[in-house]
Amino acid sequence: SGQQSEPKGDQPLKIVLLVKSLGNGFFEAVADGGKEAAAELGNVESIYQGPSTATAEGQIDIIESLIAQKVDGIAISANDRDALIPVTKKAMAAGIKVISFDSGIAPAGRIVDLIPSDAELIGRQQVQLIAELTGYKGQIGILSATSQATNQNLWIEWMFEEIKDPKYKDMEIVEVVYGDDAADKSYREAVGLMQKYPGLAGIISPTTVGVLAASKAIEDEGMKGKVQITGLGLPSEMQHYVENGTCGQMALWNPVDLGYTSTMILEALITGKVDGNVGDKISVGRMGTVTVGKDGVSIMGTPFVFNKDNIATYAAMF
Amino acid sequence: MEIDKTLASSDRLVDENKRLISKIGSLLARWEGILVLIIIGMVIVFSNITPYFLDYFNLMNATFTFMEKAVLALPIIFIILSGDIDISGAAIIALSSFSMGFASSHGAGTAQVVITGLAVGALAGAFNAVFIINFGIPAIAVTLATQSFFRGISQAILEDQAYTHYPESFSYFGQGYIPGTIIPFELIFFLVLAGIFAYVLHFTSYGRKLYAIGNSATAARFSGVPVNRIRFTNFVLHGLFAGIVAVLLTSRIGSTRPNIANGWELEAITLVVLGGVSITGGKGSIVGVILSIFLIGYLKFGMGLINLSAKVMIITTGFLLITAVLIPVIIDAVGRRNKLKMQRRRG
């Protein structure tokens, strides 16, 4: 099945942003970034796609139809780093450029993996953020997304690494729980953490659903000020809790930039400006350049920290 | 006299027309007729919108996206036809895929891996059957619980890890093509299975017994039909087929995680009821289900081709499900009324 994409004259390049699932503010913002890049590039049609529930199988089905309609490039935030490999390989064999972003695919299944930030940077930063909030002491719980979420799991590993540093000697991570990215379960798990560890000082929730639900749980349980919360959250969703002090600070990279950069990288790959080999420097518009590192991993930057002072500005954007 | 004759003949003409209409009507009133019509409509629409739809390669390749659900639908036909239900299919797939990954990571070859998957699937089906038939707990209740139970086992052991190493040749089942063609193995495999199911259901005594049980389990039992044995067999068959699906799916995606095939049980059940199998048992045909499988499969594929959002897709399938049931009801009602009218006129 060696289908090659024929040159298409002045047809716009079809570049797809395939996200974990629809109906999530983070990815809607990613889509905006894609559109921005497309407008800037001119010859690109940006397509936003995702299954209605976050499953690898749903993404695979969509990729099959993308292969059939001979799109030019796909950027994927993967629900499963392994399960997508056979189909993305098939896509690449059909001449489609495939990269992953946000939540990666294992190296065999894509050319470049654009990670918003280094897993190490994210993990370490989360611990620093909570330490600043709790005054470098106390028990910390982690509320993650699903137990299968690879990016979260990687970050959490780094959190455990970071906390070994002597400056955190009065802190310990007591437990990792999973809210499955569902509001009610995340809420319940957050309450559970507070019940189980009456002396709990803080919660890290490196997922937008989780940090939101945990903030609400802290507020409802009357633990505002006693239990700190940080994590990765969307400013527009977290504005309330950041402004009222429940969540002192939290971080996130800019999803608009993520969509923008992914689209830029794909355009460069499709038009043959670069091949995506290790060491390649790809110029990505207003974001400057991205360097392809080991295993095709490219890093966008350090997560941005939001607090009371700056959140309103960003809430208007994403 | 003359006038009378013409009247009579025109009357006959009207009758002929009516008969033709009622013939079309009765074809439409048959579920399969409706499905065929919808499929034709779908093909016309899609082939006008996008050049990629009526493309032999694409049509073949698209089947990868729905053949596994189609295979899972086959035993569900038997289960629903005999008045039962099973919503643990996807969970059995997870458990069975997990056990295959386990076997493979302990050095099993392709044959052993496959046998492991099928055996675990069949065992899980038997587990359901024991609770449903031997202990008499309603099927929906049992499979609701085992849905968490089966998937829970694989999650408890596998945690956040995945099995990603399978023997080289294992990938053929879910990714391979019939040698020398671009026809996916999965497609042919499904068609063969569907043929066997159709034969069993419509031509054998086993099929007769299934219908009898679905219509009246008591009367069937009094007539010497081994009701419980057949129901038991159905659940084991369902487990076994979930195991087969696990083989195909695991092979296609080359890895196993506990959340594999999430939500597939409802999709497979949807295919079966859309295919005209009465949810209360005793009514339905394989042909209808095969049509609904290809209808839903290609509909989703076609909507994907024109990049319709997933939200439009779920709304469309929802409406399709309801209208497909509504149309025959309406036609039937109209048909009945006409028939009665004609009867009354004839006296």
Next chain:
Amino acid sequence: MNALKEMLKKREATLILLIVVLAVAVSTRAPGFLKGDNISRIVNDTSILIMVGIGQFFVILTGGIDLSVGSVIAFSGMAAAMMNQSSPGTPVILILLAGMAIGLLLGLFNGVIVAYGKVPPIIATLGTMSIFRGFTFVLSKGQWVTAHEMSESYMSIPHGHFLGLSNLIWSAVLVSVLLFFFSRYTRSGREIYAIGGNKTAAKFVGVSEKKVNLIIFSMSGLLSGLAGVMWTARYAAAVNETATGFELMTVAACVLGGVNIAGGAGAVPGVILGALFLGIINNALPVVNFSPFYQMFIQGFIVLAAMFINTIMDKRSEKKMLKRRA
């Protein structure tokens, strides 16, 4: 003597016993689980399940099923939250009523399809489950409504207290009492039992199946609408995935509560107990020291075991009844 009452008592007694055993077992691993404030927290958390579960109960009583409740919750919750967002000044009671009205309409839609279209409930609601969920996406344009976009008064709908209990608990109590009364002391309530017990016989005494179907689905929709508003206000977030899979929870609550899945038998108190049983599991799993990876397995296991025990006890009491008669 009073065989039915005796049996009911038995079934509910079994369930109460199971609940006690479960709660005690949990509290050995998580001290403080049985403390007053935690119990009220569990009840609070289970209130939504109780309300929607009772709606589901009436549908199951006729031999049907409503798979669309989760989607109705999502849609009406989203609609209510967006109303609050666009005009924060609107009195929340109006929004609450609007949410319920939306739920009612969606439920009525189900009811019409079932009653007039003669579509089996499982198919009709399997269809609308997708449709309503899809419309939620369309309505929200994929965005969420979160805390800062909600007014304080909106978020306090479930939290406000009265006589020491939250509004959420009060609404569950109110719904339970009203619908218990409805099921027991109104003609329509009994007609629902009649349809589930024997459709032909119901027809012979003039019970309209159409009317009953319209009532039960509207009611289920109304309760889901109420639950939707409560849900989004409680978690201060209206998202598109709200209550995904919740329909199966409500069915499980009914089945555990001794409701005959084929229709005709069951009672409101059983459903409440069934919901509480599930609520305890949901609240216990995060606080007992099991690996989170075991949660799903344990949940499945406990529910299976409870159903098993329930069935065995039922069979035994039935056998006794037969023996006594002989």
Next chain:
Amino acid sequence: MSENILELRGITKYFPGIKALDGIDLNIREGEVHALIGENGAGKSTLVKILTGVYTPTAGKLIYDGQDVSFRNALEAQEMGITAIHQEASMFPELSVAENIFMGHHIKEKGALNWKAMRHQTLELMKKMEIDINPDTPVKSLGVAQRHMVEIAKALSIDAKVVIMDEPTSALTLREVEELYTIVRQLKKENKAIIFISHKFEEIQEICDSFTVLRDGKYIGEGKVADTSIDEIVTMMVGRSLDQMFPKKEAHIGETVLKVDNLTRYGSFRDISFELKKGEILGFFGLVGAGRTEVMRTIFGIDKKDEGTVLLKGKELKIHSPAQAMRKGLAYVPEDRQTQGVILEQSLTRNITLPIIDKISKLGKVSRKKEKQATGTYGRMMEIKAAGWHVNADTLSGGNQQKVVLAKWLATEPEILILDEPTKGIDVATKAAVHEFVSEMAGKGLAVIMVSSELPEILGMSDRIIIMHEGEKTGELSRAEATSDKVIKAATGHREEVRS
């Protein structure tokens, strides 16, 4: 002569493909019991359903109390004062007796249902009918006869002017039948109009004043019961006269094929012993609830026995399912045709061939030819009245459904045939045909057990009679010794007066 309370003029009812009623006229007077007579499928039950608003007529007029009326549903008919005991079981098994009686017309007080009042009234009704049932008992735990009494109570709980009874006695014991007669006479005294449907002429002669005969959905004629002989009525019904009701052939009784020793099932029956010989018709008599059905179910492998043995041709019969019983040459025609006998939603062909489906299959594949053959042979033997072999059983009248059940069991070509109330609800002509047929089969060496609650049938057909009372065998009589007195005595528990 009293007024016509209810008149039908030209009532016609179509079902798709069938004209069930064709211009029926009917005159029902107050204070009179009017019998509706006709063969199976004549249209009696359909007429009842029209009168009670369950069906709407295709054409024709209903005149009630001098006024034209039409009912849109059962409630409207009820409110006008028409109530019925339907032929089909119409109970809510999970609900209490009181509720079953008041469903559709619950007693209300201040907007809420008044359970106390309903319970109270139920007790009153029960007292009036001289039966002892607790109003709170769920109906599912009642016996068949008791259920039937509840159905009757339900009809009486409505203060109706017209009471319709569609085969009300088919599941009642002698005592309860007497009770019913008393009730009917009482109703008559209260100047109510009663429509009474039955296939038993003794009953009609006992209780009815006038009658109307239907045949094939058409009105044939009416008259006074006192002025008309049974033969005349039968001739109106069937269009010819019948020679003999119980055409018993000379029996050639052979060796013992079935020997039952001390068979016991706790809670159902105790220590039942008997022998069945080749060519013999062994009658089982008892009042409804005597436990005969349960003995048969146990022998046929539907229920488990607790003690005792069953020997088939000298070898112990160990079976756990009907399938095994069939393989050993047994056949059982169950008493409840609606749920146990026919599959209502399947064609006659499929119904008749279900027990022999494996026999007419080769390597699992059903032979269409053999299927047709079997259906044709046995279906025709029973003279089933239907639009074709392909129609579903639910379009047949009750009696014709019973014939389908008989046909399907004959198709198994058994050595031992157990018939449980084989002619329940069957009209005279068919009954005679069934009797003739059974007796002929016995003549060819078939061993037959016939459970029946109809004394004439038992006396007329049996070579030997076993009588049961409350789960015990209370008598065994040969054809020669059996008299109705002796049999009834044993059936009511007077064991000592019968030597066994």
